Amino acid sequence: MAMPRRAMKDLGFQACCLRCDAPDIVGGERCRSCIKHHTKVRDLIAKAPQSDELFQLARELLSLAAEPHKYDHDEVHGSALRQQQRLANSLVESKPLPTNNDIEAIFAAQSKVDKSSPIQNIANQNPWKDELPPEEVLDLMAKSLEPENLDYGARTVPSKPIESVDRSERLGEDRSMIDKIEAEKAAQSAPEVLKDIVESATISERERSRKEWESAKSDITKLLDDDLDL
Numbered sequence: 001m002a003m004p005r006r007a008m009k010d011l012g013f014q015a016c017c018l019r020c021d022a023p024d025i026v027g028g029e030r031c032r033s034c035i036k037h038h039t040k041v042r043d044l045i046a047k048a049p050q051s052d053e054l055f056q057l058a059r060e061l062l063s064l065a066a067e068p069h070k071y072d073h074d075e076v077h078g079s080a081l082r083q084q085q086r087l088a089n090s091l092v093e094s095k096p097l098p099t100n101n102d103i104e105a106i107f108a109a110q111s112k113v114d115k116s117s118p119i120q121n122i123a124n125q126n127p128w129k130d131e132l133p134p135e136e137v138l139d140l141m142a143k144s145l146e147p148e149n150l151d152y153g154a155r156t157v158p159s160k161p162i163e164s165v166d167r168s169e170r171l172g173e174d175r176s177m178i179d180k181i182e183a184e185k186a187a188q189s190a191p192e193v194l195k196d197i198v199e200s201a202t203i204s205e206r207e208r209s210r211k212e213w214e215s216a217k218s219d220i221t222k223l224l225d226d227d228l229d230l
Contacts, residue, residue: 003091005031012066012193013038018087046197050186050205059194066193175210179203 002024004014016038022030045062048055064071068081132138183202187195 004088005035007035008038010193011035011038011042012062012191013041014088015065015068015084018084018091042197046200047204048201049208050201059197062197063191063194067191070191179206182206 002017002020002022004017005026008014008017013034016034020030020034022028025031042062045055045058048058050056061077064074064077064081065084068084072078072081072085074081127133133141180199180203183199183206186202187198190198
């Protein structure tokens with residue numbers, strides 16, 4: 001058993017470190033090979049289509065291993081997830097509870113901290129914070145203010161024909177932005193460590209589906225053109 005490495009935790013595979021039989025040496029060859037291999041695994045999961053059942057299972061298992069405290073009630077994997085948490089807790093040094101003297105020292109230190117607000121201090125420097133300025137100052141301020149002229153343009157004439165615009169080259173939407181929004185929606189329910197994976201997989205799947213649809217339309221158009229030629 002080894003202390004989970006930061007890179008493995010970021011990948012969501014800290015469970016592997018907790019069950020590793022190699023010496024607990026930071027930066028060892030075993031650690032480097034594991035991190036390299038699991039990075040490839042994560043990239044493979046990210047690029048896989050969302051509809052693939054095998055990779056759906058892989059994402060689910062990765063979610064469980066990445067955040068075991070959220071899924072330790074699972075009927076199938078609950079016991080393994082609870083064991084993973086026990087292994088992690090055994091590597092953490094227990095800290096003594098604070099004494100009354102420690103708590104009193106914290107309160108004493110906080111009472112000595114300057115709690116003044118910079119914004120309030122600046123506002124208090126206003127010479128007219130408690131009363132209105134003299135009349136001559138008010139007149140000077142009024143003269144310095146310029147009236148705002150709003151020009152909303154010409155009115156629309158309903159009876160006037162409006163020229164149509166050629167929209168044949170327009171997609172009608174910003175596809176990259178729509179893909180990003182849909183990917184963020186799909187990643188909302190995913191664990192923090194998997195959000196990037198889910199977003200990347202969703203965007204890749206939408207791009208792949210769009211290319212397949214464009215290819216299908218092109219084939220149909222070509223087929224119809226061939227029929228018309230006959």
